[in-house]
Amino acid sequence: MRLALTIAGSDSGGGAGIQADLKTFSAHGVFGMSVITSVTAQNTKAVIGVEDVSPEMVYLQIKAVFEDLPPDAVKIGMVSSESIIRSVARGLDEFGPEKVVLDPVMISKSGHALLKPNAVEALKKELLPRCLVVTPNIPEAEALSGMSIKGVEDMKRAAERIMSYGCRAVVVKGGHLEGDALDVFFNGREFRELKSEKICTRNTHGTGCTFSSAVAANLALGYDLFTSVRLAKEYITVAIKNSLNIGGGVGPVHHFYELYRRSGLNV
């Protein structure tokens, strides 16, 4: 059995965060484990409360997992504050996982800040150099690169800038731009574009969390980095196609292995 760990925030509504990550791991046949960084009171409409777990407790969860159940891949999502980022960096240094996927979560779909603005620098300095791949959406790529992004050429320039912080690859996700759902992969040598048709739905809660956990699940299964990203793009496309019209706001994507396997989709 392959093992994957998510270090992220809890979404009580079940659509994003830890809950989306564990559902994604299960759908890939990977055993999922979790380090909870923050508890959010959240549904499809809003985030109505956030309470961070103490930095020491974040570190202890990492220690407990690695000392007994060393994961084949790690995904990092919401990390909230500078002190939590430092605890995660400490854990990564101590236990040295090779395959780390960082989803630099900053703002929820409902517009709530999930990373303190003064923690962006810590994220860049402490976590980017310790990860294999980082998966920003357009606003996150703008914040990390310090440039505005209007189209695919800008996505490539931003990816180059983000690489300079020391990660080994970047996927800039284009879900927030007009037109096709086009993502740009860059590994420091070559750019590759991953494209699917934009699915017309408002139910996209958890797309970013699901995509990055699918990358981690595929890495845990032993696929190379680009194949892991390509398969994750297929998975998220199917999960959005089957997204659920539940709740009064932005509904969640759906994780269902049979849907994925039978779709025969090739992105």
Ligand SMILES: Nc1ncnc2c1ncn2[C@@H]1O[C@H](COP(=O)(O)OP(=O)(O)OP(=O)(O)O)[C@@H](O)[C@H]1O
């Ligand atoms: N409507 C859509 N149709 C098809 N693919 C989409 C759609 N919206 C997003 N995607 C794809 O989903 C993946 C996640 O991208 P997105 O930009 O939505 O992430 P995100 O903004 O980080 O998500 P979140 O708000 O959950 O953090 C990318 O591969 C993107 O291209």
Ligand SMILES: Cc1ncc(CO)c(N)n1
């Ligand atoms: C806990 C959590 N993590 C990530 C996201 C993605 O935006 C969210 N809405 N909530």
